[in-house]
Amino acid sequence: MPRDDIGAEGMDRPVPIEPGSNRIWGSDAIAEVLRAMEIPFIALNPGASYRGLHDSLVNRLGNAAPHMLLCLHEEHAVALAHGYYKASGTPIAAALHSNVGLMHGSMAIFNAWCDRVPVLVIGATGPVDAARRRPWIDWIHTAQDQGALIRHFVKWDGQPASVPAAQEALLRASQIMRTAPQGPVYVNLDAAMQEAELPEAPPTPAVSRYAPPPPAAPNAELLAEAAAMLSGAKRPVILIGRVGRSTESWAERVALAERLNAGVATDLKTGAVFPTEHPLHIGAPGTFPSGPVLDALREADVVLSLDWVDLGGTLRAAGAESVRVIRVSPDQRIHNGWSFDHQGLPPSDLYFDNEPDPVVQALLAALPAGNAAPAKPQAAPEPTTVEPSEPGAPMTIPDLSAALRGAVGERPVTLIRLPLGWDGALWPFREPMDYLGQDGGGGIGSGPGMAVGAALALRGSGRLPVAILGDGDCMMGLSGLWTAAHYRVPLLVIVSNNRSFFNDEVHQERVARERGRPVENKWVGQAIRDPDPDFATLARGLGLMGIGPVESRDALDAALAEAIAHVEAGGTALVDARVAPGYAPAMTRALTRGSD
Structure with a gap:
């Protein structure tokens, strides 16, 4: 049985700092910004390059808000932050030691990039000022341009050279990572800057003034065209990919499908986005499109793609590249020439450079209500009943x-x-x-x-x-x-x-x-x-x-x-x-x- 029920936030409580100490260090000011940003946790594998920040998190903030989560490998730290966001919708931070920790964590950063998940990756480097480096170790753990290791698969990276610049870099990174399409960011902190004593504590910026923008409303003319195209469709199909995870957005997607009497396809890459037992759900979700999904696309007269992962490849696999397509995705804003995670270029007759949820809401308001026929059951599978394997047969x-x-x-x-x-x-x-x-x-x-x-x-x-x-x-x-x-x-x-x-x-x-x-x-x-x-x-x-x-x-x-x-x-x-x-x-x- 578990040893106790303390919980994560109650673990690893530090001894309180002696009262009366007013000395302030660069990393103290950086830690205060992380607290003001309401970052609940920072997952890390420790390293000397950010020993100043580590001390501030423990002795300045009392290892609370953010609370450190010790990991045994840098890749786990970033993966933990990735998984936390997928379950909560709240970004947390991961700290990686120097260039070596960044190389260890780079695979997990790439995963978060491809999954369009915001992770605040905090890195550090040995003193940029060569005169302040310790022999050997500080030299091999200092890079000329550390962010270049991952620049092709983060939304933004920075290496601030002063405490005010570090405060601003954290705010900028947070704003960028939480703006759609979301993704990881990297802020690299100079060890010497962290460990410099300050004459006084700098003011902590008003974090609320650096919030990301709200989702943009769809273009009115484009919306009218889409509503008309969908209203006239006889065999519409909705492909649902990267969308909001709230119960409200879930219900709106169901309402839209029912309003249009549209078949709905989902997959296993992006999680639960539509009830798979609904009569309009096509086939069973998989990593790749199933036969029923490909058949439905071949027969469709309009396809509404809600940030579907690999729309172009899916249409090609179905032989349905000539079908009329309404594409809703902001994803091209972060496509670059290094990685092909953007997949093939899909055709589209109407293209909304928007997050899907506002477009679904607007379509529900624009479409006529109550004129859809009762939902036709698609090829939705019944939950599979599995008979136990024969005695002695391997489990499946x-x-x-x-x-x-x-x-x-x-x-x-x-x-x-x-x-x-x-x-x-x-x-x-x-x-x-x-x-x-x-x-x-x-x-x-x-x-x-x-x-x-x-x-x-x-x-x-x-x-x-x-x-x-x-x-x-x-x-x-x-x-x-x-x-x-x-x-x-x-x-x-x-x-x-x-x-x-x-x-x-x-x-x-x-x-x-x-x-x-x-x-x-x-x-x-x-x-x-x-x-x-x-x-x-x-x-x-x-x-x-x-x-x-x-x-x-x-x-x-x-x-x-x-x-x-x-x-x-x-x-x-x-x-x-x-x-x-x-x-x-x-x-x-x-x-x-x-x-x-």
């Missing part, structure tokens, strides 16, 4: 899903992450917080850190936080779970353990078939066996409850019941569920397309 991901659904009963659950082999028909999404989506950049190892951040944000919500992670993803980021154990974060992690980097087995099978070579060799260099990693033992070594390996449905039922009780008591638990390799059919078709 559907077995895992069925066991989890039985174990949670009527509890509200947030699925923080799902493995690539997941079939979207296995679990219905009925509310915005039922599922949080993927990591954006496909950076393996992000799952544990993001799970911890999301679970931290979900405390007190009444929802059971569950992350179902692939074994490769979990192994790469496993030490990220120590942070959950240390800060008493309730979280259930289930390892969907097929003992392979199975995604690459699928690719190797495709190549072997194309070249007429033995597909039986696809496992070589992919299998995570002999020895099998013991996730339960590793989890216990990090302070979690570890259960497994679990290899049968009966054992999984018992393991999940024990783990859920532990999580509901405030603990962190990991269950190692051994499953047979395999993907949902749509995923397999997408990965092997062109291999016949």
Whole structure:
């Protein structure tokens, strides 16, 4: 059982500073700005380059508002901040030590960039003034242009040279990261500037005067054209991608689909955005568009895309590039020439450079009410009923899903992450917080850190936080779970353990078939066996409850019941569920397309 119920904010309380000390340091003024910005947490792996700021967070602010969250790797720190935002809509900070910490954290920054998630990344460098550097270590931890390491996948970066400039840089970074399309930012603090003594405390800026702009209203003429096009459509389809997660915006999307009698497609990259059991929902959500979605696009006369990820690629896959398209997305504002995360250039007949939620609201107001026919059921799947595997047969991901659904009963659950082999028909999404989506950049190892951040944000919500992670993803980021154990974060992690980097087995099978070579060799260099990693033992070594390996449905039922009780008591638990390799059919078709 958990050791106590202190909670994250009650952990790591520092000894109070002696009264009467009026000395002020550069990092004190920077820490005060972070507090004024209402940053609740700062996830970090410690380093000497920001030892001044670290001291200020502890001894000036008392390790509160923001509260430090110690992570065992810089990548986990950024991933934690990423997951926290996905569950809460509130950005937090991550601190990375020098150039080496920034290189460690760069994969997680790229994930946040591709996922359009704001993370305030605070970095530091050894003294920019070479005369003030310590021998050796300060030299190798100082870079001429540290932000260049990540400049292609952050919205903005700065290296302020004074305390007032650092205050302004933090305000600018916050404003930019929270303006759509959102994304990570980087502020690099000179170690010497942090540690300089100030004659007096500079005033803390009025943070409210540096807020991001509100979402822009759509153009009235464009809105009228879109309303007319949608009103006249016989077979409209709505593709819902990166949209707001509030219950109000959820309800407005449902109302719009019903008003238009439009088929709705969602996917597993962006989380729960529409009820998957609704009669207008098409097929099951997947990482790639399913056959029913592609069929609906081929038959559509108008497509309304609400910041759908890879609209161009989806239309091409369906052979529907000639369909009339209303595109709603502000995403091109941050496209650059380094990364192709912007995907293919989609055609559009009407293009709103807006966030989707204001456009949905405006369309509801502009469209005639009450003239839609009753909703026609699309190819929406019934929640899959899974019969237990035959005795002695390997468990499958559907077995895992069925066991989890039985174990949670009527509890509200947030699925923080799902493995690539997941079939979207296995679990219905009925509310915005039922599922949080993927990591954006496909950076393996992000799952544990993001799970911890999301679970931290979900405390007190009444929802059971569950992350179902692939074994490769979990192994790469496993030490990220120590942070959950240390800060008493309730979280259930289930390892969907097929003992392979199975995604690459699928690719190797495709190549072997194309070249007429033995597909039986696809496992070589992919299998995570002999020895099998013991996730339960590793989890216990990090302070979690570890259960497994679990290899049968009966054992999984018992393991999940024990783990859920532990999580509901405030603990962190990991269950190692051994499953047979395999993907949902749509995923397999997408990965092997062109291999016949």
